[in-house]
Amino acid sequence: MRLSRFIICAAFVLLGALPAQAHIEQTLLTTVSFNPRTQRVEIIHQVYAHDVEHAFGNSVQADGGLDQIPAQARVGVELSDTFKLWDIDGNEIALALVGAELEADFFYIYQEAELASIPEAMRVQHGMLRNYWPEMRNYLNVDYGNFIKSLIFTNNDGIKTITNE
Secondary structure, eight states, X not given: OHHHHHHHHHHHHHHHHHHHHTOOOOXXXXXXXXXXXXXXXXXXXXXXXXXXXXXXXXXXXHTTOTTSHHHHHHHHHHHHTTEEEEETTSOEEOOEEEEEXXXXXXXXXXXXXXXXXXXXEEEEEEOTTTTTOTTOEEEEEEEOSSOEEEEXXXXXXXXXXXXXX
16 A cells, blocks of 8 residues: 555656656847957857757657757758848848757857948847747847847747847
8 A cells, every 4th residue: 555655646746747847948049249250240049959859849850859960950940040130221131050059958059140240230030939939038139349238039029129329
C-alpha cells in the first residue's frame, strides 16, 4: 500500500513538472550595433532554442534537429526574412544573413548591413516568430555608441521608428 501511494505521489510530482519544462518563453532579443573593426552594422537575434523547436517542429526534426547545420540554415533563413530595416526616407537597408547557431539554451541568428554607421533614424519591422505566437515579445536594442535605444514588438505591431534622439 505504501509503495502504491509513493508511486501515485511521484507521478503527480512529475506531471506537475512537465508543463514547466515545456513552457515557451516567447521572447526574442535583437541587438543592432556598429562594429568599427569590420565597418559594418551587425544584428544579433537571440531566442530560446525551445521556442524555435516548438515553432518549427517537424521541419527542424526532418533536418536532424536544431543542433544540425541544415536545420540552423532553414530557421536562420526563414526568421531573418521577417526582420527588416529602412532608412527614414523609406529605402530598405540590405541585410545579409551571416549565419545561425545553437549555443546552450539559445539560438542565434547573425545579420549585417554594409553601412558606415547606424542611421540616426530607422524604421523597423520585427516579425520573428510572431506569425506563430502573436503575443511573442520581440525586444530591439540599438546601440548608438554612447547610449542604447529600445523598442518592443508584440501583438499586431507593424513597422516602428527608432531614432537616436
